[in-house]
Amino acid sequence: MVAVAEDKAVELSGVGKHYGRTRALEDVSFDIARGQFFALLGPNGAGKTTLLHILCSILQPDTGSVRIDGFDLRENPRRARSRLGMVFQEPSLDDRLTVHENLDFHGLVYGVPRRLRRSRIAHLLEVVELADRRDTPVRALSSGMKRRLEIARALIHDSTILLLDEPTVGLDVQAREGIWRHVEAMRAERDLTVIVTTHYVEEVESCDRVCIIDQGRVVALDSPGALKAAHGKEIIRFLPRDEASGRAVLEHYPEVASRRGQFIVVEVAGAGFVDDFLARFGNRARELAFESMSLEEVFLAVTGRELRDRLADPREQTRSFGKRGGEHTR
Amino acid sequence: MTRRGDREATGRLALAWAGGVYAIWLREVKRATRDRGQLIGGISRPLLWVLILGIGLNPYFRGEVYGEVRFVMPYTYLQFIFPAVVALNIMYTSIQSAVSLIWDREFGFLREVLVSPMPRGLVLLGKVLGGATVAMFHGCLVLVLARFADVSIAPADIGRGLLLMALLALSLTSLGIVIANRVRSFEGFGVFSNAVILPLYFLSSSIFPIDPALTRAQAQVIYPEWLVFLVQANPITYAVDALRGTFIGFNQFDPGLGPLILAAMGALFFTIALHDFRRA
Numbered sequence: 001m002v003a004v005a006e007d008k009a010v011e012l013s014g015v016g017k018h019y020g021r022t023r024a025l026e027d028v029s030f031d032i033a034r035g036q037f038f039a040l041l042g043p044n045g046a047g048k049t050t051l052l053h054i055l056c057s058i059l060q061p062d063t064g065s066v067r068i069d070g071f072d073l074r075e076n077p078r079r080a081r082s083r084l085g086m087v088f089q090e091p092s093l094d095d096r097l098t099v100h101e102n103l104d105f106h107g108l109v110y111g112v113p114r115r116l117r118r119s120r121i122a123h124l125l126e127v128v129e130l131a132d133r134r135d136t137p138v139r140a141l142s143s144g145m146k147r148r149l150e151i152a153r154a155l156i157h158d159s160t161i162l163l164l165d166e167p168t169v170g171l172d173v174q175a176r177e178g179i180w181r182h183v184e185a186m187r188a189e190r191d192l193t194v195i196v197t198t199h200y201v202e203e204v205e206s207c208d209r210v211c212i213i214d215q216g217r218v219v220a221l222d223s224p225g226a227l228k229a230a231h232g233k234e235i236i237r238f239l240p241r242d243e244a245s246g247r248a249v250l251e252h253y254p255e256v257a258s259r260r261g262q263f264i265v266v267e268v269a270g271a272g273f274v275d276d277f278l279a280r281f282g283n284r285a286r287e288l289a290f291e292s293m294s295l296e297e298v299f300l301a302v303t304g305r306e307l308r309d310r311l312a313d314p315r316e317q318t319r320s321f322g323k324r325g326g327e328h329t330r
Numbered sequence: 331m332t333r334r335g336d337r338e339a340t341g342r343l344a345l346a347w348a349g350g351v352y353a354i355w356l357r358e359v360k361r362a363t364r365d366r367g368q369l370i371g372g373i374s375r376p377l378l379w380v381l382i383l384g385i386g387l388n389p390y391f392r393g394e395v396y397g398e399v400r401f402v403m404p405y406t407y408l409q410f411i412f413p414a415v416v417a418l419n420i421m422y423t424s425i426q427s428a429v430s431l432i433w434d435r436e437f438g439f440l441r442e443v444l445v446s447p448m449p450r451g452l453v454l455l456g457k458v459l460g461g462a463t464v465a466m467f468h469g470c471l472v473l474v475l476a477r478f479a480d481v482s483i484a485p486a487d488i489g490r491g492l493l494l495m496a497l498l499a500l501s502l503t504s505l506g507i508v509i510a511n512r513v514r515s516f517e518g519f520g521v522f523s524n525a526v527i528l529p530l531y532f533l534s535s536s537i538f539p540i541d542p543a544l545t546r547a548q549a550q551v552i553y554p555e556w557l558v559f560l561v562q563a564n565p566i567t568y569a570v571d572a573l574r575g576t577f578i579g580f581n582q583f584d585p586g587l588g589p590l591i592l593a594a595m596g597a598l599f600f601t602i603a604l605h606d607f608r609r610a
């Protein structure tokens with residue numbers, strides 16, 4: 001019994017949250033095993049961030065319970081919180097303090113003893129390649145550097161679970177790749193469970209488990225491979241040799257074939273389909289490729305949408321005020 | 331054995347928490363020293379009020395009784411306004427530091443503190459102490475101008491004055507946090523300056539004496555009742571009065587009332603802030 005509990009980094013059961021009449025989360029229940037790389041995937045406004053905020057206890061759920069490392073968030077919040085390292089969607093660093101001052105502040109607040117604090121800060125700055133920026137004010141850092149700094153900060157105390165809320169939003173490709181490389185480096189050297197929310201599908205291809213959330217409900221939860229097998233279909237990408245061949249394919253498979261640019265995409269429907277296709281049209285192709293569906297398509301198949309627009313809430317109004325260069329904000 | 335272990339664990343925890351309060355306090359102080367805008371405000375405000383308004387109105391601070399010109403009070407206007415400017419500088423800085431909480435809570439540093447194991451009450455304590463320290467510093471900037479205002483403070487009174495200033499800074503920072511907790515979106519500090527600080531300041535008998543029984547000349551000038559009521563209901567009135575009693579030896583109200591109301595104000599606002607903070 002105890003052994004089972006110890007394997008789980010996070011246990012959610014029946015978690016629900018409403019904002020007024022709007023449902024943010026409903027009856028969310030799942031476990032995350034220790035050491036896993038767990039991704040929460042969903043359209044904007046699906047409830048990913050709400051779920052993460054419940055995990056880090058900034059929000060209280062209306063219903064259900066959350067256990068972190070076996071500690072109930074409501075009954076033993078201090079223990080539970082000490083296991084979490086949180087990286088918020090918007091940078092929560094102090095712009096006016098230096099890199100080192102920000103990290104030292106975090107260590108003090110989490111009660112890390114001075115000597116340990118010093119050695120961990122030095123080490124983590126090496127890992128995220130910011131050691132030479134130790135005394136730079138944070139406002140002089142690029143957004144990629146700030147993210148790396150925040151990840152380092154989340155690991156200064158004895159955190160075993162790293163929560164990352166959209167860590168790569170707004171970063172260029174190179175910086176995004178850097179973030180994942182550094183997270184992997186951290187995972188290699190300590191026993192770390194990583195929970196990440198994102199809407200970049202390609203970033204979750206390599207994770208252990210994907211949880212797809214839509215309108216506050218878990219709609220799919222499995223490994224990326226299993227999700228693709230369950231929801232994805234194989235497709236044939238066919239570049240016709242001439243216009244007549246293209247038309248012939250579309251006419252022969254009216255239900256599963258469709259034009260996509262200069263290609264024709266045919267969904268594989270059942271065993272023997274590929275052989276049949278090749279026998280008929282194999283000699284009329286200029287290019288031919290077999291592909292399994294990406295998670296992107298799984299995601300579309302499961303949720304049926306990509307984005308959902310919503311009105312700006314007071315929080316976003318404040319943010320846009322700050323972006324306009326508002327006084328006394330930072 | 332276990333008891334000793336328990337005691338050690340409690341000791342470690344207390345040390346860790348003290349470290350956390352210190353970190354939040356230190357952050358507040360560091361931020362203030364690196365914010366040039368705030369510093370400029372803290373210096374220019376007393377200069378404007380004391381050197382320009384104070385000197386400019388100095389000759390008019392007197393009444394005419396039966397054709398005989400005499401001063402209304404045994405003090406110049408500069409001396410009269412000086413303790414109030416100390417209070418004004420403390421008000422600005424305290425409230426400014428407190429309302430930075432609105433931004434901090436949604437996007438800034440505070441979020442990261444709120445997910446830490448540190449108890450919320452101690453987070454608040456660090457924040458209030460930090461804000462009050464910076465406000466005290468800005469209050470002391472005004473004291474530097476004492477010579478120009480012809481105010482000489484006896485060394486013995488300095489301690490008492492600083493204590494009153496600290497009480498005022500603590501209660502106003504707490505008040506600022508109470509307000510910040512009730513505001514969801516931040517649209518600039520000007521709102522707080524115009525809606526909170528200036529009304530409290532002007533209604534605190536800071537720039538004009540209110541007690542009609544003070545002199546006959548003033549007794550003839552009857553203030554409208556609503557104004558007198560608002561001034562008497564404003565707790566800042568008694569804070570300014572206490573500072574005035576200390577720095578220039580002039581009280582419009584019972585001298586014991588000021589410190590009492592200041593202490594009560596501090597306790598009340600801190601308690602409300604604590605209550606809000608635990609819930610938020």
